[in-house]
Amino acid sequence: MLGQSLWKTRPALWSFSKFSPIARKEMHYALDQLASSSSDEQEIIGTPNMNHSVNRVFELHRVEVVETLNTLREQPDKALSFFNRLKEDGFSHDVCTYASIIRILCQCCWERKLDSVLLEIIGREKHLGFKVMDLFEILEEGLEGEDSNLLVRLSNALVKAYVSVEMFDEVIDILFQTQRRGFIPHIFSCNFLMNRLICCGKVDMAIAVYQQLKRLGLKANDYTYGIMIKAFCRKGNFEKVVGIFQEMDEARVRPNAVAYTTYIEGLCMHGRTEFGYEVLKAWRESKIPLDDAFAYYVVIKGFCDEMKLEEAADVLFEAELHGIVLDTFPYGALIRGYCKCGNIDRALEVHDEMMSNGIKTNCVILSYILQSLCQMGRDFEAVNQFKKFTNFGIFLDEVCYNVVADALCKAGKVEEAVELLDEMKGKQISPDIINYTTLINGYCLQGGLARNGHARKAIGLLNHAEKQGLQCEIVMRNMIIKGLCIGGKVREAEDFLDSLPDKCFENDAALVDGYIESRLTKKAFKLFLKLANQGFLVRKASCSKLLSSLCKDGENYKALMLLKVMSDLNVEPTKLMYSQLIGAFFKAGNCINAQLLFDQIFARQQTPDLVIYTIMISGYCKMNLLQEALLLFNNMNERGIKPDVITYTVLINSHLKLNLVSLSSPDAPQNKDKKIMDASTFWREMKDKEIEPDVVCYTVLIDYYCRTNNLWDAIRIFDQMIESGLEPDNATYMTLISGYCKRGYLARALNLFEEMYRRGIQPDMRTISTVDHCILNAKRVVRTGGCQNLPDLHYPELLLVFSLKEGQCLKM
Known part of the structure; x- marks a missing residue:
């Protein structure tokens, strides 16, 4: 009885003469209350009088708490209840009280309760005023007889607790500290540590722990060696793996099936599947124990990862001949491989074979098949397969439903796709945010929101998703905004944006995209500047589209301002954007601004690419400024930027046109050879650099010869082009x-x-x-x-x- 146990502590309390009579009286009163209460835990610690008494106990020294816990050694549930109740009522446990309850939990082997207390100490170590290792010093005092394993149990529990919260450095410190005290944790705890290190990607640390434990004299078991085989396989160090097998042989530890199979898996993971397969066959012939099903699976998966699908199919066939019972994983790997390479018909054959062998399919495999069909443009077939699987009673998850919903939307059957939502709910599948996004996108496809009712239905889906407690992503709202604009309902898009209670910058940016798609460039630019003044910049892709629209509309200075805004907000414009604006300036006959923008690229510590150089050269050539074009051409070569056929075609065309002009002038005879030599120089350079002319380049030459009445040379060039394989x-x-x-x-x-x-x-x-x-x-x-x-x-x-x-x- 709890009362009898507490009553025995009363003489010990009187021995503490330093406590005041009032304190001793209150402690006795508390013990009386505990002794007279029911054995039920709630009754022991739940009465108002008990609460009052315990609060008064806080005035006493911790020694009384320790003594009370010691009297409850044989009743760990009562001891833990007493310990927790004191803590709940504000009592600050110290190293002595924690050590007392830990001693009790270790002795009665209550591992889960012990883990909970240790995790509490680990989490609050900075606030408790003592370190975890201080517990060992307290518990070491008075150890005798049956308590000699208590510290080992504590160290095992501490290793598990620290590992569970991935505090690996502290675990290693525990190992060293315990070794100094003359013991080390059990091999099971060490295995747990090393395995978790590998799972967390700390392979080198796991190997270091193993080597240190060997130096400390720890005797490894077959599971320890298996963990090290896995570690070295992860690193691809197969020589060390062979060394581990040799260590096992010397220690007379027989490898288990997991160790052998792990080695085969490691080979397959590192692209050595063919060798792994040879090892598998050799070990099977030698009757070495293997996890056959898993070993064949890793080989099949390895071949599939290397896209050696026929070899994978042969291994699958061999496994079936040996009577090895396979599950969905090897079949799923092969089906996924065929889907990945676009051979969906073969994937369906393997799937049918799997089903005929009595192996149930699953929604993961089916999602591969459905996605592959859609990627190959066979949306109608994907929908039919989905209905076929549904009729068979196969469970299909929200991923499969989403694939088919997307296929229906692309086929313009949005209403049929929306009906899938009700079907999902009927099967207790909760549609997620991706499902709703797909359907909203279906309404937006091809300007669908321009149709009567589609905009209302899309917004209705958005509201329905929010009512389901789903956090509607920004992308869903952006889809509606852009969809309305593309559908010609710009005003509705603006109203929808204004109606959003928690609209954000991304929603405004979506309206910028919508304006661009609707060819409302002025509105897009105005909103772009408004957002920029607030410190927000739309996506680079949106900036590029806006700049392109401005250039098409002849708003080159606004486009230049856009580049400046990007630079001011520390976003570097793309080279494509520079090339578009440079081309626009040349088109407008403004070579000065084109050159300034070109120079600005260098000022920003960048180098123009081939496209920008070619646009500059072409621009100068069209303005008959061949000297500037040649300077740029030489500068490009000096910077190591190799001209391509387009660059040479621009130069050849410009020089040939200039030559035509000179031929029609009075001094044509004296300039003719020089001008022809200039163009032919570029032609020879192309040949020397093995740059093959394209159709445009040949056409330029044919045009020149036709204009200069050299028709037979034009025919020769035309035939030469056809002989080179060009059309x-x-x-x-x-x-x-x-x-x-x-x-x-x-x-x-x-x-x-x-x-x-x-x-x-x-x-x-x-x-x-x-x-x-x-x-x-x-x-x-x-x-x-x-x-x-x-x-x-x-x-x-x-x-x-x-x-x-x-x-x-x-x-x-």
């Missing part, structure tokens, strides 16, 4: 056809025109008009009798020209 485009055909027509080669022009049509290149109106004009000129020559050797003007090529001119598609 002429509309511009190339147009250039050569015009050359033929100018020289009166109507038959050649019509033959080339027919070839162009045969290749599937639709002639534009300019090409058709050129040929038509050539035919009319030829007829005029015939009527005047100027030539008797013209080709027949009524053959099929002429019919083709006339039919195209009239907008008909007449096949030859």
